[in-house]
Amino acid sequence: MSERYKKVNVTCPICKKSNSLDIPSIVFSQKKIGTIKIQIPKGVVCPDHQFIIFFDSEGNVRGYEKIDISMAMPKKKKDETEIMEELTLKKMISIFGTYEFYSLIHAKIFNYPVFIVIGEDFKYSSNFLNKIGNSILPERYTGGRTLHLYKESDYDSIEITTKDGLLLDVNKQILQIPWEQKLKFEENIVNKALEIIDDQEQLFVFQQIVSDFCKEAECALDILESRNDISKKDLIKEISKRLFKPKINSYRFNLIVEFINQRFSPKFTEKIR
Numbered sequence: 001m002s003e004r005y006k007k008v009n010v011t012c013p014i015c016k017k018s019n020s021l022d023i024p025s026i027v028f029s030q031k032k033i034g035t036i037k038i039q040i041p042k043g044v045v046c047p048d049h050q051f052i053i054f055f056d057s058e059g060n061v062r063g064y065e066k067i068d069i070s071m072a073m074p075k076k077k078k079d080e081t082e083i084m085e086e087l088t089l090k091k092m093i094s095i096f097g098t099y100e101f102y103s104l105i106h107a108k109i110f111n112y113p114v115f116i117v118i119g120e121d122f123k124y125s126s127n128f129l130n131k132i133g134n135s136i137l138p139e140r141y142t143g144g145r146t147l148h149l150y151k152e153s154d155y156d157s158i159e160i161t162t163k164d165g166l167l168l169d170v171n172k173q174i175l176q177i178p179w180e181q182k183l184k185f186e187e188n189i190v191n192k193a194l195e196i197i198d199d200q201e202q203l204f205v206f207q208q209i210v211s212d213f214c215k216e217a218e219c220a221l222d223i224l225e226s227r228n229d230i231s232k233k234d235l236i237k238e239i240s241k242r243l244f245k246p247k248i249n250s251y252r253f254n255l256i257v258e259f260i261n262q263r264f265s266p267k268f269t270e271k272i273r
């Protein structure tokens with residue numbers, strides 16, 4: 001595949017309108033097997049819907065998933081006078097888009113590398129964005145995988161060393177999404193934070209929710225380390241008992257498994273029967 005873009009015909013799963021899209025070839029060339037997920041925002045295929053398309057590595061459409069998010073912020077042009085220190089939650093969402101922002105949070109918490117293709121007018125450095133990302137994590141998790149920025153003219157030189165990274169094109173607003181989970185956890189954090197007006201307080205809310213989650217995951221890890229095997233049901237019961245908290249649901253449980261796999265090793269979660 002030497003062409004920079006591959007033309008793919010995409011149909012909206014809701015209203016059935018279709019459009020042909022240019023998908024960067026790098027998306028297909030990086031993954032030899034498995035499914036590629038790409039997020040299609042409103043206005044790209046049809047004016048009203050956003051969804052995720054699943055492709056095989058040949059670029060054939062294999063399926064669709066509707067994205068149903070309760071909060072949507074309009075995308076707006078960035079203000080030229082905006083200074084870096086003022087990069088608030090709302091601004092981040094307007095720069096990246098709502099779903100894209102949830103994805104960035106997920107990548108940060110669950111330690112996926114991030115590759116962002118930026119336009120000429122993008123004014124934030126990768127250093128700065130990594131610093132912001134780290135600010136929502138407990139100290140011990142801040143040394144993980146990082147975010148990399150590329151200019152569109154450098155598309156050919158992008159080396160995605162880890163094929164399971166998040167790829168985001170700020171101009172075309174598409175993603176390669178390496179995980180299976182829905183982004184309800186991230187949606188919930190952002191919505192809770194947005195209820196608070198003060199920017200510093202918003203960050204506290206972020207840190208608090210992420211830290212609570214990490215504690216549950218560490219508790220699960222601690223239990224798994226001391227056992228040869230354990231059932232999902234018993235593990236959930238044990239976490240609840242140790243942390244004096246109600247039992248977590250299956251979605252939360254899957255997040256914990258993902259966290260342990262990404263941040264520690266799948267050898268622990270393989271013990272779950």
Ligand SMILES: [Zn+2]
Pocket residue numbers: 012013014015016017046047048049
């Ligand atoms: Zn539609």
